[in-house]
Amino acid sequence: VQMLQSGAEVKKPGASVKVSCETSGYTFINYGVTWVRQAPGQRPEWMGWINPYSGDSDTAQKFRDRVTMTTDTSTSTAYMELRRLRSDDTAVYYCAREVYSGPSGNEYWGQGTLVTVSS
């Protein structure tokens, strides 16, 4: 199982960023994809989860109006778009897959995408 994320981004406040997560080594539609971010020196923060089979998603309350998670089953790729960026959105963003197709802890992780928000 591999999860390969897109490269680092530098954005200005108010802009949007879209992070991709290309998966391989398993059947993409059988497992949800979780998005987690981690600001420097902070604990990881769960952002949301998407089911590639149904398209159903669940987003943490604080991100509901700024985050869109999508998937492309033809390329086994998940995407997370964060809009109206602020300086406190500076963090490493990770995609991850659970042990099995249900809440179970995230066993496989992407390498992380550093998003820096600065004017």
Added chain:
Amino acid sequence: EIVMTQSPATLSVSPGERATLSCRASQSVGSNLAWYQQRPGQSPRLLIYGALTRATGIPARFSGSGSATEFTLTISSLQSEDFAVYFCQQYSHWPRGTFGQGTKVEIK
């Protein structure tokens, strides 16, 4: 929202010694608890899920215990590669994926 609290914040341990890390949930999460190790500059690594099941490839010196609101991660004999930050995470209640603030295990 469930709050996960880890203790201690920092644990100083000599190589070869045992380390015991604690995680407390503000309400019961059953056995829906995971432990992760994170080394500097790396992604989190799943150690334990279901409170006590080791993930694939995790050495037997790592063990998890507990249920409901009190959980423990034990590293039986610390190796040099085990000095890192450890996070617990509940996945029982929404938002599913609440992490504790972490315990840093450092060399004494």
